[in-house]
Amino acid sequence: TKNKNSPTKEGQPSQHAFPIMITRRSPPPCMEATKCRLFSAANGSRIGITDDGRVVAVRKGVESVSESCDEEWLLVSDEDGTVSLRSALRGHILASTEEGFVSNMEDDKDEGGKEEEGTERRPKQGAGKWCVEQTPSGILFLSEETGRALACDDDNKITALERAENENEAQIAWKVEFLSGELCFISCPFHESRVKCGPFGKVSASGSWGGWEVWRFIEAGDGLVYISSWTHDRFGLCLTPDGNVLASSNRDEWDKWAVALAPFGAGVTIRPADKKTFLAYDGKNLCARITVDTSTTWHIEPANRGMFFLSSVARDKRIGCKLGSQNKPDDLFTTKNRKSYEKWFIEKLGENEVTLRSVARGVYLGSTKYGEVTASPSQGDSEIWRIEDSTETGVALVSNEHRLLLSCNEEGKLVTVSGNNSSPKEGDAWDLEPVLPVSLSGGQIGAVCAAGAATVAFAAAMPVAVMSGLGWLGFTSQGIAAGSTAATMMSAEAVASGGGVAAGGL
Numbered sequence: 001t002k003n004k005n006s007p008t009k010e011g012q013p014s015q016h017a018f019p020i021m022i023t024r025r026s027p028p029p030c031m032e033a034t035k036c037r038l039f040s041a042a043n044g045s046r047i048g049i050t051d052d053g054r055v056v057a058v059r060k061g062v063e064s065v066s067e068s069c070d071e072e073w074l075l076v077s078d079e080d081g082t083v084s085l086r087s088a089l090r091g092h093i094l095a096s097t098e099e100g101f102v103s104n105m106e107d108d109k110d111e112g113g114k115e116e117e118g119t120e121r122r123p124k125q126g127a128g129k130w131c132v133e134q135t136p137s138g139i140l141f142l143s144e145e146t147g148r149a150l151a152c153d154d155d156n157k158i159t160a161l162e163r164a165e166n167e168n169e170a171q172i173a174w175k176v177e178f179l180s181g182e183l184c185f186i187s188c189p190f191h192e193s194r195v196k197c198g199p200f201g202k203v204s205a206s207g208s209w210g211g212w213e214v215w216r217f218i219e220a221g222d223g224l225v226y227i228s229s230w231t232h233d234r235f236g237l238c239l240t241p242d243g244n245v246l247a248s249s250n251r252d253e254w255d256k257w258a259v260a261l262a263p264f265g266a267g268v269t270i271r272p273a274d275k276k277t278f279l280a281y282d283g284k285n286l287c288a289r290i291t292v293d294t295s296t297t298w299h300i301e302p303a304n305r306g307m308f309f310l311s312s313v314a315r316d317k318r319i320g321c322k323l324g325s326q327n328k329p330d331d332l333f334t335t336k337n338r339k340s341y342e343k344w345f346i347e348k349l350g351e352n353e354v355t356l357r358s359v360a361r362g363v364y365l366g367s368t369k370y371g372e373v374t375a376s377p378s379q380g381d382s383e384i385w386r387i388e389d390s391t392e393t394g395v396a397l398v399s400n401e402h403r404l405l406l407s408c409n410e411e412g413k414l415v416t417v418s419g420n421n422s423s424p425k426e427g428d429a430w431d432l433e434p435v436l437p438v439s440l441s442g443g444q445i446g447a448v449c450a451a452g453a454a455t456v457a458f459a460a461a462m463p464v465a466v467m468s469g470l471g472w473l474g475f476t477s478q479g480i481a482a483g484s485t486a487a488t489m490m491s492a493e494a495v496a497s498g499g500g501v502a503a504g505g506l
Contacts, residue, residue, distance in 0.1 A: 028348060030302040030434050032180035032216070034075040035088055040152035041138040041173035046071045047094070047150075047158055049087045053104050055094065057156045072179060082129040082144050093128040094150075096143040096160035102150065138173030150174065177251075181218035183230055183303035183436070185209065188281040189267065190294040195237070195286065197229035199439075201247045203237065205281050211439030214303045217259075224256040224273055230303065231439045239272045239279060245286040259300070267297040304434035307343045307359055312408035313394040313429040318342040319365070319414065321358040321375055332365075332375050334412040343435050352386050353400060355379055367399040373406065373414040387432075394429035406430065 038047045045057040048069035058069055070089035077083050085094040092104035105128045127145040134140075140163075141150040148160035149172035161172055186195040188205070194213040196206040206213055214230035215237065227237040229247065236255045238248035248255050256273035263269075269292060270279040277288040278296040289296050310319040317334040320341040335342065343359035356365040363375040364383035376383055384400040396419070397406040404416035408427045417428065 028302070028306070028346060030183040030304045030436075032183065034077075034178070035072055035180040036075060037071055037177045037179065038073060038085075039175040039177060040171075041175055042152060042168065042170040043156065045152050045156055047073070047085075047152075049090060049092055049094075049104060051090075053090070053092055055102050055104065055158050057152050057158050059156060078129065080129075082131055083141075084128050085130065085141070094130075095128040096146050096148050096150070097127070098146050098148075100146075100148055100160040100162075102158045102160050135169060135173060137169045138175050140172055141174065178219045179233075181216050181225070183214055183216055185213055185299075185301045185303060185305075186215055186227075186270070187299040187301060188295070189297065189299050191281055191283050193281060195281075197232055197235055197237075197247055201229075201232055201235050203245055203247050203286060205286060209305070209437060211437045214437060217300075220256045224258055226251060226255055227257055227270075239277065239288055243277070243288040245279065245288070262297045263292055264297065267299050269296055270298055302434075304436055306345050306347065307435035308346050309338055309342055309431075309433040309435060310344055310356065310397075311431040311433055312427060313431055314427045315408045315410075315412060317408060317412055319344070319408075321361045321363060321365075323361065332373055332414055334408055334414060338433075346432065349384060352388065354385055354387060355383055356385060356397075367402055367404055367406070367416045369402045369404075371404065371416045373416060390429045394431045396428060397430055 039045070040057070043059065045059040048056050048058045048071040050056060050069050056069065058071060070087050072088040073094070074086040074088050075083050076086055086092070087094075087104070094102065095105050096102050127143065129144040130141040130150070131144055132139060132141060142148070142163065143150070143160060146160065147163070149163045151159050151161045151172040153159050153161070153171065163172065187193070188195075191205070193205040193207055194209070195215065196204050196208070196213045197215075198204060198212055211231050212229075216226075216228045216230050216233070218226040218228060220226050229235045229237075232247070234249050235247035236249070236251065237245070237257070238250075238255050239245055240254060253273050257279075258271045258273060258275055259268050260271075261268060271277065272279075277290055278292060279298070280287050280289040280293075280295040282295050311317070312319075312334065315334065317336060318338060320333050320335050320337070320339075322331050322333070322341050341358075341360045344365070345355075345357040345359055347355045347357065349355060357363070357379075358365070358375070361375070363377055364379045365385070366374040366376045366380070366383040368374060368382065374382070381401045382399070385406070386398045386400050388396045388398055390396040398404070398419060399406070399416055402416065403419065405419045405428045407415050407417045409415055410427075419428075
């Protein structure tokens with residue numbers, strides 16, 4: 001169907017072309033775990049970790065490490081405000097000793113039970129927590145255990161220095177380059193099309209909702225973002241000075257974008273960092289415009305479109321819903337599959353309150369006070385759930401009305417159980433797995449196969465490191481209706497200030 005919000009006769013959008021509709025019912029954002037690289041503010045060296053677990057400094061153009069080295073780190077936050085730095089590839093946690101030696105958190109004993117040589121240089125358990133402080137020179141990581149600051153010294157070695165004794169703050173300061181962010185579709189509602197980065201890196205527009213159309217919004221500082229292809233993570237969206245929209249493998253000023261509320265209602269504008277033009281789609285080509293109209297208004301929507309698999313952590317089973325037999329109510333079941341019957345829409349109602357609606361059947365997951373799990377065609381108080389932290393891996397799904405925990409028993413049956421017991425029962429923890437699109441359709445596979453198997457293997461290697469439901473528990477802002485924006489791109493503060501992306505990074 002055509003968009004009814006058409007321009008006026010003069011070619012300008014009317015004042016009410018895109019009326020803003022604020023609602024509390026909105027899908028959660030599709031967030032990735034926070035992955036980054038750390039660069040020394042003093043000399044540009046990056047922190048890396050070798051195959052044998054040694055923490056080293058890697059400087060561009062300097063062959064200082066012969067082994068393969070992982071330079072990507074996961075920033076894992078704790079409730080006490082500290083963070084841990086975990087190797088994205090090897091899982092080692094960065095920690096500091098009282099003497100300033102920086103190493104990874106591993107057991108201090110070998111398989112024979114004897115202490116390894118150099119054990120005195122091993123950090124204590126619990127020494128992997130860091131307090132983060134922002135300074136004009138960069139970010140400081142201060143060990144909670146020792147108070148020492150993570151540093152790259154004059155000999156290009158990673159160490160931890162006493163902050164009070166260090167006169168050169170740049171030596172203990174770090175620049176953080178984020179590699180992950182929020183996964184979104186960038187849709188032009190007027191032409192019902194999305195921005196696409198195709199199999200060979202060509203940027204165009206498409207009517208599909210596949211993996212080629214998913215983009216990663218990454219914090220770039222100063223309220224700006226990088227927009228990189230989810231499938232081709234080495235390519236970022238770029239608007240050149242002459243107005244061409246293309247994929248760039250660089251990260252310079254032309255690759256930074258400002259996202260703000262559109263002046264004519266629900267949606268956003270996307271502009272280069274210099275803010276001289278707007279990203280636009282004229283129905284045929286992506287281009288640049290100097291004025292705002294319907295072609296420059298975009299909707300930013302979660303890559304999973306609000307769909308999740310509800311997976312029992314203990315049983316490794318998904319909740320499914322199918323048509324009941326002989327006019328009976330819809331049947332709920334659990335299965336090892338991840339197919340259409342196992343997909344659920346999660347819609348946020350209030351603080352931690354959600355509804356769970358079957359994608360295939362349209363019914364709501366509910367609970368009775370007798371411990372039964374139901375599938376209802378309409379939403380009432382019994383169909384509202386709270387997502388709460390769990391002492392086990394995952395989250396707890398708690399009936400808002402009856403205060404009972406959703407559980408999957410040993411037989412795979414869905415029940416609700418009392419949550420009064422201080423020790424949670426096995427089967428009470430759930431993973432909320434985002435349902436993400438694929439990049440290769442049958443026709444695309446055939447086309448790419450002509451280019452060689454290596455290309456197909458690369459294109460099919462989909463990134464899947466996406467956070468589960470805990471990533472959006474803290475979201476309290478009001479979303480904009482019709483999936484017009486992803487939640488974190490439109491915080492309450494941004495709406496109140498007239499637009500702009502809330503800088504969630506360091």
